[in-house]
Each structure stands twice: as C-alpha cells, then as structure tokens.
Amino acid sequence: MRQIHIPTALEEFEFAKRAAKKFEEKPDLVTYTDEDIKEDELFAVKWGLGNDCILVFKIGDEPRIYAQIIAKNSA
Numbered sequence: 073m074r075q076i077h078i079p080t081a082l083e084e085f086e087f088a089k090r091a092a093k094k095f096e097e098k099p100d101l102v103t104y105t106d107e108d109i110k111e112d113e114l115f116a117v118k119w120g121l122g123n124d125c126i127l128v129f130k131i132g133d134e135p136r137i138y139a140q141i142i143a144k145n146s147a
Contacts (some may be wrong), residue, residue, distance in 0.1 A: 085115065088126050091116035095126070109135050 091104040095118050104116040110132055119127040 084128055087114045088116065088128050091126050091128070095123075111135075 087106065090106065094102055094104050102118045105113055107113045109115070109131065111134055113131050115129055115131050117127045119125040
C-alpha cells in the first residue's frame, strides 16, 4: 500500500496537465520539465502506444548526460 499526500498528488497532477499542454503544442516534444534538469524536479515523458499518456517522476539522483552517444546517422 502506498500513502498519498493530497497536496503533493495535486501538484504532480497540475504538472502533468502543464506537460500535456506542451506536448499538444509541440507534438515532437517527448520530455518536459518546468525547471532545470536537477535533483528533486518533476520530469514528464510522453508515454503509451498512442503517445497519449504521461509518465511523471521526480529526478532522484544527480542526472548524467552522456554526450554525443547517439550516432548521427542512426535511423
């Protein structure tokens, strides 16, 4: 069982609605955050088979950027 703190749940829901609006405005966007990408910030990822869901989580560790790891010619 998970205990839910209502104000926190409402804050996350409002964040999800802001993310949904951004995803609607910019269909190519796949991630969203209100602030910098840093520990304890909420982060949204477009999710689901129809790309109509949003996965929300709080960044829990110092984010790491793996620079230039994606090949430029990949499909």
